[in-house]
Amino acid sequence: xxxxxxxxxxxxxxxxxxxxxxxxxxxxxxxxxxxxxxxxxxxxxxxxxxxxxxxxxxxxxxxxxxxxxxxxxxxxxxxxxxxxxxxxxxxxxxxxxxxxxxxxxxxxxxxxxxxxxxxxxxxxxxxxxxxxxxxxxxxxxxxxxxxxxxxxxxxxxxxxxxxxxxxxxxxxxxxxxxxxxxxxxxxxxx
Numbered sequence: 001x002x003x004x005x006x007x008x009x010x011x012x013x014x015x016x017x018x019x020x021x022x023x024x025x026x027x028x029x030x031x032x033x034x035x036x037x038x039x040x041x042x043x044x045x046x047x048x049x050x051x052x053x054x055x056x057x058x059x060x061x062x063x064x065x066x067x068x069x070x071x072x073x074x075x076x077x078x079x080x081x082x083x084x085x086x087x088x089x090x091x092x093x094x095x096x097x098x099x100x101x102x103x104x105x106x107x108x109x110x111x112x113x114x115x116x117x118x119x120x121x122x123x124x125x126x127x128x129x130x131x132x133x134x135x136x137x138x139x140x141x142x143x144x145x146x147x148x149x150x151x152x153x154x155x156x157x158x159x160x161x162x163x164x165x166x167x168x169x170x171x172x173x174x175x176x177x178x179x180x181x182x183x184x185x186x187x188x189x190x
Contacts, residue, residue, distance in 0.1 A: 006066035013070055014048045017077040020084050021045065031086045036146040044076040051109070065113055072109035075102035099136070099164045104171035107132040111179035120183075125176045132172020136165050 021044055024037040051069035055061075079098060081087075087094040110131045114124055140161050148157050 006070070007064075010066050010070045010073075013073050013077055017048060017073060017080060018045055020077070020080045024080065024083060031089065032083060034147055034151060035083060037083075039146055040080065044080065047076050048073050051113075065116065068109045068112040070109075071105050071112055074105045078102055078105075095160075096163065096167055099167035100171040102171070103132045103136055103168035104175045106135060107172040107175040108179075111175055115179065115183065121180060125180045128176035128179055129169070129173045132175070133169045136168030136172070139168070140164055 021037070021041040024032045024035075025041040051065060051072050055065060075098075079102065082094055082098060107128050111124070111128045114127060119127065144157070144161075148154055153160070
């Protein structure tokens with residue numbers, strides 16, 4: 001079974017996500033206070049179902065898009081793990097790294113899905129980078145309404161939000177460039 005490692009990795013990422021979300025939502029630990037973990041439990045769990053739902057809606061054409069699925073869920077797991085380990089409050093650059101890396105991964109999911117189609121070149125670049133830019137904006141709007149507008153972070157939110165948007169777009173743009181360039185590279189015949 002060729003797909004077994006991809007299947008197990010995908011399931012491990014999703015199980016880890018849901019387990020950490022439940023821990024964050026119900027543990028009562030201070031590190032999760034004010035970080036909308038009830039909303040994250042619902043929203044991130046739904047996000048873990050997006051790729052399977054889209055695959056099913058498109059007629060379940062094999063092979064299953066494990067790369068897209070895993071890449072789509074990883075940013076939610078990384079964010080949750082960062083909160084569980086209190087990294088956002090103990091490592092100054094953690095939030096910035098997350099915005100860059102997580103949008104690279106999220107956009108990588110879109111790139112992996114689109115690479116299974118006939119979309120190539122500039123169109124592929126625009127769709128992947130555009131998806132990253134739009135979702136970075138939507139994320140920041142969600143953060144504002146979920147917990148920033150009524151928190152002490154509001155005083156510095158504008159500068160932080162601009163940085164987060166730039167990092168998210170940068171991660172998405174890097175992934176878009178890789179998605180266009182890598183398939184064009186010559187492959188060795190071994």
